[in-house]
Amino acid sequence: MAHAYTPGVTVTARTRLVRERRLPLSGSVLVEEGSQVSAEQVVARTELPGNVQTVNVANILSLLPEDIGGALTKPIGSPLQKGEVFAMSSSFFGLFKSRCKSPVDGTLESASTITGQAILREPPIPVEVHAYLDGRVIERMEKEGVKVETEGSFIQGIFGIGGETWGEIKLLVSAGDEPLAVKSLDESCRDKILIGGSKVDSEFLTRAASLGVRGVVAGGIDDKDLRQFLGYDLGVAITGSEEKGISLIVTEGFGRMRMAEKTFSLLKSLEGKRASMSGATQIRAGVMRPEVIVAADGAGRSAGDTGSIFSASGLEVGGAIRVIREPHFGKLGKVVDLPSELRVLETEAKVRVLEVEFEDGSRATLPRANVEMIEG
Amino acid sequence: MSVPKPEDVTSILATDCGSTTTKAILIEKKGDEYRLIVRGEAPTTVEAPFEDVTKGVLNAVREVEELAGRKLLSGESILSKAEDGEGADIYISTSSAGGGLQMMVFGVVKAMTGESAQRAALGAGAIVMDVIASNDGRLPHEKIRRIRQLRPDMILLSGGIDGGTTAHVAELAELLSAADPKARLGAGYMLPVIYAGNVDARDIVSERLGEKTALVLTENIRPVLERENLQPARHRIHDLFMEHVMAHAPGYKKLMNWTPVPVMPTPAAVGKIIETIAREEGIQAIGVDIGGATTDVFSVFQTVFNRTVSANLGMSYSISNVLAEAGLENIMRWIPFRVEEKDLRNRIKNKMIRPTTIPQSLEELMIEQGIAREALRLAFEQHKSLAVGLKGVQQERTISDTFEQSSSGETLVDLRQLGMLVGSGGVLSHAPRRAQAAFMLIDGFLPECVTHLAVDSIFMMPQLGVLSEVHPKAATEVFKKDCLIHLGPCVAPIGAGKEGVECLQVRLEREEGAASEGKAAKAKGTTESLSLKFGQMAVLPLGVGERGRLVLNPSKGFDVGAGSGRSLETKVDGGVVGVVLDCRGRRPFQLPSNEGERVKKLSEWNAALNVYPERK
Structure with a gap:
C-alpha cells in the first residue's frame, strides 16, 4: 500500500490489486497458494508472547534479594494461576509465614537475586490475519503470511480513520453534493458501508457506529466534527488504529466538499456489492491512503481492462x-x-x-x- | 582510504542524503579561501523501486558535474582524487534517509541519568522515541509493552554513578531482557544496545543482555553526579549507526566505501557546524531547522552543546500537530486579519493531507507563517527544558545567595547572551521576503538585547558540519560566506511599559569603506538616529557586508544588555533586512488581547518592517 509520495488519489473502475497479509511475528499460514479466499477468512495465525508482570518478592517476603532463590516454592518455568503462591518465607521459628502470590495466570519466567524481583509472563496473545480481500492467494510466505490478489474497483480516499472492515455498499444520498443526514440512518444500515455526498458530521458518525454500520465514505468532514468524534485533536495523519467501531474515508478533504462526480458515480454503480475498506492513512514519506476495494465477479481468475479515472x-x-x-x-x-x-x-x-x-x-x-x- | 591533509585539499565534494532529496555541493579553494562553487539536487533513492542510496548521490553529483564543468564521476563511482581539474580531493556525506536514527534511552532517575541519556542520544543526531526510567511512574509491564511496540534502531542504557548502587541498573536490564526487543530494520540482526552507566554493573548487564542483544559497553555518561561525560556514548552511537543501521540500509555499504570519513546522521552534522561556529567566534549560538515533519533546535551556551528534536512539529506532515499543541488561540494571535475558527481548522487539516501544496494568496501565506511562529516557539520551549544544567547537584550557597531562589537544573539558554540565531528549513529559507524570515525568527524565539539573525539559504549546514570534522577552516569559511544569508541584528530591550511611553533611543553610525551590497550602500558612512516608543518596531538599513556602531539608550526600566536604563554601544554587522528594532517588550512579551487592537498592531508592525506586499 505504501509508495513514494505523489499528490492525487486513484479511482479506478477495474484494476488488479495485490495486498500483502503479514503476521507481526512468525506463525502458521492457514491457506495454500492458489486457493480462493473471502475477506473475513483467517489466512494466518500466531501467538504474541504474553505481557510481563513483575513481583517484588524480596519486598513482600522481607528478604534480601540474594535470598529469594531459596524462597521460591515453584521452579522457574512453572505455570501459575492467579492467586497461586510461588514464594514463601517464614519467621519466628515458622510461626509467621509470608506468601507471594501470582497476580495473573501465566508462567514464572525468572527471579533476580540482584533486584529481588520475579518476572511472570501471561499466556500468549493469539493474533489472526484476515484475507481482507475476496480473491486468490498468489503467494504463500512460509510462517509469515500470504499475498492476496483480486480484480475489481479501487477507490482511494484522501484521508481516513479506523482499520480494515468489509460490508455491502449502500448509498444514502442521491447526488455527490448532498450531505449525509442522520435521519436517513435506520436498521437497514447495519453492517453496511454507507456512501454519502459532500459532508459527514460527528452526530452522523456516532449514530452510525451505534447502529453497527461498518464504514462511511463521504466527500468532506469539518475538522471540528472529526475532533468531536475522535475525542481529541488529530496531530499527525497516521491513522488506522482508532477504535470507534466504524471506519471513515473522506475522498476530497476537510470542509463541505462535493464528492467528485466520477468517484460518486463509480460508488453508485457498485451499490449492493460487497466491499473491503480500510481507513488507515499515513501521510509522510511512503504515503498510505485509505481505500475501498470491490472485487469484480469472478475476481482473481481473469484479467480485464483497467482504466484509471484520477491519476497523478x-x-x-x-x-x-x-x-x-x-x-x-x-x-x-x-x-x-x-x-x-x-x-x-x-x-x-x-x-x-x-x-x-x-x-x-x-x-x-x-x-x-x-x-x-x-x-x- | 585515508583522509588527506587539510593543506592538500583544494576541492571538496559533499552530499546530504535527506529523506526526500539528496543534495550535493562542490567547494573549491580560490586563492586563499574556500568557496562554494555549485550545488546539485536529485531525489533520494533509498526506497523502492531503486533501493540504492548511491543512485541518488550519483544523480546529484552529475548535476554538480554539469554545472561546474568538472568531471567528478568515473562510471558509477566518485573520482577520489583531484588531478588535472578532475575529481575531488575528498568526498564526504551525511544521511537522514529512511527516517533517521530512532532510539530509546534508559536511565534510573528520569530527571538525572534519564535526561543525560536523552541529551547524549539527541546530540548524536537521534530521534528519542521514549525515555524509560525506574521512576517514570509506569508499571513494569507497561514499560515492557512500550519497548516492544516502538522497535527502535538502537537503545542507550544508562543509570547510576560509578561506584553507586547496581540494583536499579539490573532492574532496567531485566526489563529490557524481558521485552526482548527487535530492531526496526532487518529482522536478521540483533538490536544494538549501548551500556553507558555505572561501571560496577557492567557484568550484571552483560549477563542479562549479552546474548539477546548486540551489547556494547562504554564509559558512564554520568560518572559522578556533578559531571556529564556524553562524548564516549555519542561516539559509540555513531559507530553503531554505521555498523548496524546504515549497513542494513540499501546501498549504504557502497556509499561508505567512497568516503574516508564516517557517514554522519544529518542532525549530528548540523550540530557540529553550529558548535564549530560558536567556538571559533566565541559566541553563544542557536540554530533551528524547521522541516515538514520535525523541528530541530541546536544551541551552544557556555560551550555546552545541546540539540533537541520536536518530532511532531513541522510545516506539512505535522502542521496539524502544531495546531493541536499550540491551541487555536495561539495561532490566531499572529494572523493580521479576522478568520473563522472552522475555516482555519479546515485549512490546516487540508494542508496536512496535501502537504506539497503552497500558499497562493497573501492570506494563506500569513496563516502559514503564523503557524510557523508557533512551531518555532514550541520547539524552542522544548529545547529550553532539556538544555539545562545538571539536576540533583548540590550547590554551595553563600550568604549572598540567600535571597536568590535558584535551583539546580536551570536552563542554559540565556537569550541576553545569544550572539547568533540561524534559521533553516523551507518556511524560513524560501519566505518570499527575507523580512518575513526575520520576523518569524523574532516572534518564535523572542531574542533579547542584541542578536544577529541569519538563514541558511540552501540547507548546506549538514555537509559543512561533517566537513568541519576534517577541515574546519574550509567549513567555517564557506559557512560564513556562502551558506548564510545575513538578515541583520535584532535589538529588543527587556522590560515592559505602557503603550506609547518612551522606550529606546538609537543611533547607528555606519562605518566608512566597508564592503557593501544592495541599496544600503548609499548610506555608507552616515549616521542615523531614531527614537522608539513602547509597542513600536522599526528598521534601520545596514546592508550585507556593512558594519556599524550602534549606540542604544534605553529608558528607565528597559535593558538592552548593560542593565536597566543603561546605555550600550556595540558593533554590528548588517544584513538584507537591516537593523531590526523591536520595542514590543520582553519578559513579558504580550500581544493585545482585544482582536481589533491586535490586528491593528500586527498590521502596523508588518508595515514598519515592510514584511508583506500591500493587500489588494
Whole structure:
C-alpha cells in the first residue's frame, strides 16, 4: 500500500490489486497458494508472547534479594494461576509465614537475586490475519503470511480513520453534493458501508457506529466534527488504529466538499456489492491512503481492462484538473496553458504555474503544486 | 582510504542524503579561501523501486558535474582524487534517509541519568522515541509493552554513578531482557544496545543482555553526579549507526566505501557546524531547522552543546500537530486579519493531507507563517527544558545567595547572551521576503538585547558540519560566506511599559569603506538616529557586508544588555533586512488581547518592517 509520495488519489473502475497479509511475528499460514479466499477468512495465525508482570518478592517476603532463590516454592518455568503462591518465607521459628502470590495466570519466567524481583509472563496473545480481500492467494510466505490478489474497483480516499472492515455498499444520498443526514440512518444500515455526498458530521458518525454500520465514505468532514468524534485533536495523519467501531474515508478533504462526480458515480454503480475498506492513512514519506476495494465477479481468475479515472500523471494542455488548495479549492477545470517560466504569485513567491479554465468559463493562474490531474 | 591533509585539499565534494532529496555541493579553494562553487539536487533513492542510496548521490553529483564543468564521476563511482581539474580531493556525506536514527534511552532517575541519556542520544543526531526510567511512574509491564511496540534502531542504557548502587541498573536490564526487543530494520540482526552507566554493573548487564542483544559497553555518561561525560556514548552511537543501521540500509555499504570519513546522521552534522561556529567566534549560538515533519533546535551556551528534536512539529506532515499543541488561540494571535475558527481548522487539516501544496494568496501565506511562529516557539520551549544544567547537584550557597531562589537544573539558554540565531528549513529559507524570515525568527524565539539573525539559504549546514570534522577552516569559511544569508541584528530591550511611553533611543553610525551590497550602500558612512516608543518596531538599513556602531539608550526600566536604563554601544554587522528594532517588550512579551487592537498592531508592525506586499 505504501509508495513514494505523489499528490492525487486513484479511482479506478477495474484494476488488479495485490495486498500483502503479514503476521507481526512468525506463525502458521492457514491457506495454500492458489486457493480462493473471502475477506473475513483467517489466512494466518500466531501467538504474541504474553505481557510481563513483575513481583517484588524480596519486598513482600522481607528478604534480601540474594535470598529469594531459596524462597521460591515453584521452579522457574512453572505455570501459575492467579492467586497461586510461588514464594514463601517464614519467621519466628515458622510461626509467621509470608506468601507471594501470582497476580495473573501465566508462567514464572525468572527471579533476580540482584533486584529481588520475579518476572511472570501471561499466556500468549493469539493474533489472526484476515484475507481482507475476496480473491486468490498468489503467494504463500512460509510462517509469515500470504499475498492476496483480486480484480475489481479501487477507490482511494484522501484521508481516513479506523482499520480494515468489509460490508455491502449502500448509498444514502442521491447526488455527490448532498450531505449525509442522520435521519436517513435506520436498521437497514447495519453492517453496511454507507456512501454519502459532500459532508459527514460527528452526530452522523456516532449514530452510525451505534447502529453497527461498518464504514462511511463521504466527500468532506469539518475538522471540528472529526475532533468531536475522535475525542481529541488529530496531530499527525497516521491513522488506522482508532477504535470507534466504524471506519471513515473522506475522498476530497476537510470542509463541505462535493464528492467528485466520477468517484460518486463509480460508488453508485457498485451499490449492493460487497466491499473491503480500510481507513488507515499515513501521510509522510511512503504515503498510505485509505481505500475501498470491490472485487469484480469472478475476481482473481481473469484479467480485464483497467482504466484509471484520477491519476497523478504529468500535466498537459487540455488535461482536466482539480484545485486542491484555497482559493478555488475543489473546483474542476481544464489546463489551457503551461508557461515554462516562473511566475510571481500574490505572495511574491516565484513558482511554476498553469492557466486553467473552470467549468463556468472563468480563468485563473495557479501554482502547479496546487492542482491534481483528473483523467477522463 | 585515508583522509588527506587539510593543506592538500583544494576541492571538496559533499552530499546530504535527506529523506526526500539528496543534495550535493562542490567547494573549491580560490586563492586563499574556500568557496562554494555549485550545488546539485536529485531525489533520494533509498526506497523502492531503486533501493540504492548511491543512485541518488550519483544523480546529484552529475548535476554538480554539469554545472561546474568538472568531471567528478568515473562510471558509477566518485573520482577520489583531484588531478588535472578532475575529481575531488575528498568526498564526504551525511544521511537522514529512511527516517533517521530512532532510539530509546534508559536511565534510573528520569530527571538525572534519564535526561543525560536523552541529551547524549539527541546530540548524536537521534530521534528519542521514549525515555524509560525506574521512576517514570509506569508499571513494569507497561514499560515492557512500550519497548516492544516502538522497535527502535538502537537503545542507550544508562543509570547510576560509578561506584553507586547496581540494583536499579539490573532492574532496567531485566526489563529490557524481558521485552526482548527487535530492531526496526532487518529482522536478521540483533538490536544494538549501548551500556553507558555505572561501571560496577557492567557484568550484571552483560549477563542479562549479552546474548539477546548486540551489547556494547562504554564509559558512564554520568560518572559522578556533578559531571556529564556524553562524548564516549555519542561516539559509540555513531559507530553503531554505521555498523548496524546504515549497513542494513540499501546501498549504504557502497556509499561508505567512497568516503574516508564516517557517514554522519544529518542532525549530528548540523550540530557540529553550529558548535564549530560558536567556538571559533566565541559566541553563544542557536540554530533551528524547521522541516515538514520535525523541528530541530541546536544551541551552544557556555560551550555546552545541546540539540533537541520536536518530532511532531513541522510545516506539512505535522502542521496539524502544531495546531493541536499550540491551541487555536495561539495561532490566531499572529494572523493580521479576522478568520473563522472552522475555516482555519479546515485549512490546516487540508494542508496536512496535501502537504506539497503552497500558499497562493497573501492570506494563506500569513496563516502559514503564523503557524510557523508557533512551531518555532514550541520547539524552542522544548529545547529550553532539556538544555539545562545538571539536576540533583548540590550547590554551595553563600550568604549572598540567600535571597536568590535558584535551583539546580536551570536552563542554559540565556537569550541576553545569544550572539547568533540561524534559521533553516523551507518556511524560513524560501519566505518570499527575507523580512518575513526575520520576523518569524523574532516572534518564535523572542531574542533579547542584541542578536544577529541569519538563514541558511540552501540547507548546506549538514555537509559543512561533517566537513568541519576534517577541515574546519574550509567549513567555517564557506559557512560564513556562502551558506548564510545575513538578515541583520535584532535589538529588543527587556522590560515592559505602557503603550506609547518612551522606550529606546538609537543611533547607528555606519562605518566608512566597508564592503557593501544592495541599496544600503548609499548610506555608507552616515549616521542615523531614531527614537522608539513602547509597542513600536522599526528598521534601520545596514546592508550585507556593512558594519556599524550602534549606540542604544534605553529608558528607565528597559535593558538592552548593560542593565536597566543603561546605555550600550556595540558593533554590528548588517544584513538584507537591516537593523531590526523591536520595542514590543520582553519578559513579558504580550500581544493585545482585544482582536481589533491586535490586528491593528500586527498590521502596523508588518508595515514598519515592510514584511508583506500591500493587500489588494
